[in-house]
Amino acid sequence: MTDKHLSEKLEYWYKKICTKEFITDDPVQFPHRYAKHEDIEIAAFLAATIAWGKRCIILRSAEKMFSLMGNSPYDYVMSDSWKKLKTGNIHRTFFENDLKYFCRGFKHLYTKHENLENLFKSAAHESIWTGFYVFREEMAAANKGQYSRHIGYAGKDNENGSACKKLNLALRWLVRKGPVDLRLWKNIKPSALYIPLDVHVARTARKLGLLERKSNDKKTVCELTQKLRLYDSSDPAKYDFALFGMGVNGIITPS
16 A cells, blocks of 8 residues: 555545544543533543443443533532542442542642643643653652552653553543544644554554554554654544544455
Protein backbone atom coordinates (compact mmCIF):
# COMPACT_ATOMS: atom_id res chain seq x y z
CA MET A 1 0.00 0.00 0.00
CA THR A 2 1.40 3.40 -0.89
CA ASP A 3 1.46 6.21 1.66
CA LYS A 4 -1.12 8.07 -0.41
CA HIS A 5 -3.41 5.05 -0.41
CA LEU A 6 -3.11 4.65 3.35
CA SER A 7 -3.61 8.39 3.87
CA GLU A 8 -6.83 8.28 1.87
CA LYS A 9 -8.03 5.24 3.79
CA LEU A 10 -7.27 6.83 7.16
CA GLU A 11 -9.06 10.04 6.20
CA TYR A 12 -12.04 8.13 4.83
CA TRP A 13 -12.53 6.12 8.02
CA TYR A 14 -11.91 9.11 10.25
CA LYS A 15 -14.70 11.07 8.55
CA LYS A 16 -16.97 8.02 8.48
CA ILE A 17 -16.62 7.25 12.20
CA CYS A 18 -16.11 10.69 13.76
CA THR A 19 -19.70 11.93 13.63
CA LYS A 20 -22.20 13.10 16.24
CA GLU A 21 -23.92 9.73 15.97
CA PHE A 22 -20.80 8.08 17.41
CA ILE A 23 -21.43 9.77 20.79
CA THR A 24 -24.61 7.80 21.52
CA ASP A 25 -22.84 4.47 21.93
CA ASP A 26 -19.55 5.71 23.37
CA PRO A 27 -18.50 6.72 26.92
CA VAL A 28 -17.63 10.20 25.58
CA GLN A 29 -21.36 10.87 26.01
CA PHE A 30 -20.84 11.35 29.76
CA PRO A 31 -18.64 14.47 29.69
CA HIS A 32 -20.99 15.76 26.97
CA ARG A 33 -23.82 15.76 29.52
CA TYR A 34 -22.35 18.62 31.53
CA ALA A 35 -21.84 22.34 30.92
CA LYS A 36 -19.55 23.33 33.80
CA HIS A 37 -15.81 23.12 33.08
CA GLU A 38 -15.00 21.14 36.22
CA ASP A 39 -17.89 18.70 35.76
CA ILE A 40 -16.75 17.93 32.22
CA GLU A 41 -13.16 17.34 33.35
CA ILE A 42 -14.12 14.93 36.12
CA ALA A 43 -16.61 13.11 33.89
CA ALA A 44 -13.97 12.73 31.18
CA PHE A 45 -11.33 11.27 33.47
CA LEU A 46 -13.74 8.92 35.23
CA ALA A 47 -15.51 7.70 32.07
CA ALA A 48 -12.15 7.09 30.38
CA THR A 49 -10.90 5.24 33.45
CA ILE A 50 -13.57 2.56 33.12
CA ALA A 51 -13.53 2.48 29.30
CA TRP A 52 -12.36 -1.07 28.81
CA GLY A 53 -14.35 -4.16 27.85
CA LYS A 54 -17.62 -4.34 25.95
CA ARG A 55 -19.00 -0.90 25.20
CA CYS A 56 -22.54 -1.76 26.31
CA ILE A 57 -21.20 -2.81 29.71
CA ILE A 58 -18.98 0.27 29.96
CA LEU A 59 -22.02 2.49 29.36
CA ARG A 60 -24.09 0.63 31.94
CA SER A 61 -21.30 0.89 34.51
CA ALA A 62 -20.78 4.58 33.79
CA GLU A 63 -24.49 5.25 34.28
CA LYS A 64 -24.20 3.58 37.67
CA MET A 65 -21.12 5.60 38.61
CA PHE A 66 -22.47 8.99 37.59
CA SER A 67 -25.84 8.33 39.22
CA LEU A 68 -23.93 8.09 42.50
CA MET A 69 -22.51 11.56 41.89
CA GLY A 70 -25.78 13.40 41.30
CA ASN A 71 -26.14 16.41 39.02
CA SER A 72 -22.62 17.75 39.50
CA PRO A 73 -19.54 15.52 39.82
CA TYR A 74 -17.55 18.57 40.93
CA ASP A 75 -19.97 19.42 43.76
CA TYR A 76 -19.98 15.75 44.73
CA VAL A 77 -16.19 15.77 44.99
CA MET A 78 -15.78 19.09 46.80
CA SER A 79 -18.61 18.44 49.31
CA ASP A 80 -17.03 15.13 50.41
CA SER A 81 -20.21 13.25 49.50
CA TRP A 82 -17.99 10.41 48.25
CA LYS A 83 -17.06 9.58 51.83
CA LYS A 84 -20.40 7.76 52.08
CA LEU A 85 -19.34 5.24 49.43
CA LYS A 86 -18.80 1.68 50.58
CA THR A 87 -17.28 -1.25 48.68
CA GLY A 88 -19.75 -1.96 45.89
CA ASN A 89 -18.64 -2.86 42.40
CA ILE A 90 -18.89 -0.25 39.64
CA HIS A 91 -17.11 -1.79 36.65
CA ARG A 92 -15.10 -5.00 36.55
CA THR A 93 -12.09 -4.30 38.83
CA PHE A 94 -13.22 -0.73 39.57
CA PHE A 95 -15.06 -0.50 42.90
CA GLU A 96 -16.52 2.23 45.08
CA ASN A 97 -13.20 2.35 46.94
CA ASP A 98 -11.55 3.23 43.63
CA LEU A 99 -14.06 6.00 43.05
CA LYS A 100 -13.28 7.31 46.55
CA TYR A 101 -9.58 7.31 45.62
CA PHE A 102 -10.28 9.43 42.54
CA CYS A 103 -12.60 11.80 44.37
CA ARG A 104 -10.08 12.35 47.15
CA GLY A 105 -7.44 13.02 44.52
CA PHE A 106 -9.65 15.34 42.51
CA LYS A 107 -10.44 17.42 45.60
CA HIS A 108 -6.73 17.81 46.25
CA LEU A 109 -6.07 18.81 42.64
CA TYR A 110 -8.90 21.34 42.45
CA THR A 111 -7.84 22.89 45.74
CA LYS A 112 -4.24 23.19 44.53
CA HIS A 113 -4.66 23.97 40.82
CA GLU A 114 -8.23 25.33 40.54
CA ASN A 115 -8.90 22.97 37.64
CA LEU A 116 -7.28 19.97 35.95
CA GLU A 117 -6.41 21.94 32.84
CA ASN A 118 -4.03 24.10 34.88
CA LEU A 119 -2.14 21.01 36.08
CA PHE A 120 -1.73 19.63 32.59
CA LYS A 121 -1.07 23.02 30.99
CA SER A 122 1.93 23.53 33.25
CA ALA A 123 3.30 19.98 32.91
CA ALA A 124 2.62 19.75 29.18
CA HIS A 125 5.26 22.40 28.45
CA GLU A 126 7.58 19.39 28.63
CA SER A 127 5.28 16.70 27.23
CA ILE A 128 1.89 15.09 27.72
CA TRP A 129 3.71 12.22 29.45
CA THR A 130 5.03 14.63 32.07
CA GLY A 131 1.43 15.66 32.70
CA PHE A 132 0.46 12.03 33.19
CA TYR A 133 3.37 11.48 35.56
CA VAL A 134 2.50 14.55 37.67
CA PHE A 135 -1.20 13.63 37.70
CA ARG A 136 -0.41 10.13 39.00
CA GLU A 137 1.99 11.45 41.65
CA GLU A 138 -0.46 14.06 42.91
CA MET A 139 -3.32 11.60 43.03
CA ALA A 140 -1.13 9.31 45.12
CA ALA A 141 -0.06 12.19 47.38
CA ALA A 142 -3.72 12.86 48.14
CA ASN A 143 -4.19 9.19 49.02
CA LYS A 144 -1.39 8.70 51.58
CA GLY A 145 1.16 7.76 48.92
CA GLN A 146 -0.89 4.90 47.50
CA TYR A 147 -0.94 4.44 43.72
CA SER A 148 -4.02 3.28 41.85
CA ARG A 149 -3.83 0.42 39.38
CA HIS A 150 -6.31 2.41 37.32
CA ILE A 151 -3.81 5.20 36.61
CA GLY A 152 -1.01 4.11 34.30
CA TYR A 153 2.64 4.84 34.98
CA ALA A 154 3.82 7.22 32.27
CA GLY A 155 7.51 7.12 33.14
CA LYS A 156 9.50 10.16 34.18
CA ASP A 157 11.41 12.00 31.45
CA ASN A 158 12.48 9.33 28.94
CA GLU A 159 11.77 6.33 31.14
CA ASN A 160 9.73 3.45 29.85
CA GLY A 161 6.12 3.36 30.91
CA SER A 162 2.68 2.00 30.12
CA ALA A 163 0.55 3.02 27.15
CA CYS A 164 -1.66 5.11 29.48
CA LYS A 165 -4.61 4.44 27.18
CA LYS A 166 -7.18 5.80 29.62
CA LEU A 167 -5.33 9.07 30.20
CA ASN A 168 -4.66 9.55 26.50
CA LEU A 169 -8.35 8.95 25.83
CA ALA A 170 -9.43 11.52 28.43
CA LEU A 171 -7.09 14.10 26.91
CA ARG A 172 -8.31 13.33 23.39
CA TRP A 173 -11.83 14.13 24.56
CA LEU A 174 -10.78 17.32 26.34
CA VAL A 175 -8.29 18.72 23.80
CA ARG A 176 -9.51 17.77 20.31
CA LYS A 177 -12.26 19.65 18.52
CA GLY A 178 -15.57 17.91 17.71
CA PRO A 179 -17.93 16.63 16.47
CA VAL A 180 -17.18 13.89 19.04
CA ASP A 181 -14.47 15.47 21.19
CA LEU A 182 -15.16 18.54 23.29
CA ARG A 183 -12.17 20.93 22.86
CA LEU A 184 -12.70 22.10 26.46
CA TRP A 185 -8.98 22.70 27.04
CA LYS A 186 -7.55 25.48 24.88
CA ASN A 187 -4.02 25.57 26.31
CA ILE A 188 -2.87 22.23 24.88
CA LYS A 189 -2.69 21.78 21.14
CA PRO A 190 -4.12 18.65 19.47
CA SER A 191 -0.70 18.18 17.87
CA ALA A 192 0.68 17.31 21.33
CA LEU A 193 -1.71 14.38 21.82
CA TYR A 194 -0.85 10.69 21.57
CA ILE A 195 -3.02 7.85 20.30
CA PRO A 196 -5.11 6.06 22.98
CA LEU A 197 -3.71 2.58 22.37
CA ASP A 198 -5.76 -0.50 23.19
CA VAL A 199 -5.29 -4.03 21.86
CA HIS A 200 -7.76 -3.48 19.01
CA VAL A 201 -6.21 -0.26 17.75
CA ALA A 202 -2.73 -1.81 18.07
CA ARG A 203 -3.79 -4.90 16.11
CA THR A 204 -5.21 -2.79 13.30
CA ALA A 205 -2.12 -0.56 13.22
CA ARG A 206 0.15 -3.62 12.89
CA LYS A 207 -1.96 -5.05 10.08
CA LEU A 208 -1.60 -1.74 8.25
CA GLY A 209 2.15 -1.67 8.73
CA LEU A 210 2.05 1.34 11.05
CA LEU A 211 3.58 -0.54 13.98
CA GLU A 212 6.56 -2.83 14.33
CA ARG A 213 6.82 -3.21 18.10
CA LYS A 214 4.99 -6.21 19.56
CA SER A 215 4.28 -4.91 23.06
CA ASN A 216 1.64 -2.30 23.83
CA ASP A 217 3.54 0.20 25.96
CA LYS A 218 4.65 3.83 25.97
CA LYS A 219 7.28 3.28 23.28
CA THR A 220 4.66 1.71 21.04
CA VAL A 221 2.28 4.66 21.54
CA CYS A 222 5.09 7.05 20.64
CA GLU A 223 6.04 4.99 17.58
CA LEU A 224 2.48 4.83 16.28
CA THR A 225 1.74 8.49 16.96
CA GLN A 226 4.93 9.53 15.20
CA LYS A 227 3.81 7.53 12.14
CA LEU A 228 0.36 9.10 12.26
CA ARG A 229 1.89 12.58 12.43
CA LEU A 230 3.16 11.95 8.91
CA TYR A 231 -0.47 11.97 7.79
CA ASP A 232 -1.63 14.87 9.98
CA SER A 233 0.98 16.56 12.15
CA SER A 234 -1.57 18.97 13.62
CA ASP A 235 -3.99 16.30 14.87
CA PRO A 236 -2.56 12.74 14.90
CA ALA A 237 -4.98 11.44 17.56
CA LYS A 238 -7.91 11.85 15.17
CA TYR A 239 -6.84 8.59 13.57
CA ASP A 240 -7.98 6.78 16.71
CA PHE A 241 -11.40 6.88 15.04
CA ALA A 242 -10.03 5.54 11.76
CA LEU A 243 -8.15 2.63 13.34
CA PHE A 244 -11.20 1.80 15.46
CA GLY A 245 -13.50 1.94 12.44
CA MET A 246 -11.24 -0.18 10.25
CA GLY A 247 -10.85 -2.77 12.99
CA VAL A 248 -14.57 -3.04 13.70
CA ASN A 249 -15.37 -3.32 10.01
CA GLY A 250 -12.57 -5.75 9.20
CA ILE A 251 -10.76 -3.31 6.89
CA ILE A 252 -7.30 -4.18 8.18
CA THR A 253 -5.50 -5.73 5.22
CA PRO A 254 -2.83 -3.64 3.44
CA SER A 255 -4.58 -3.65 0.08
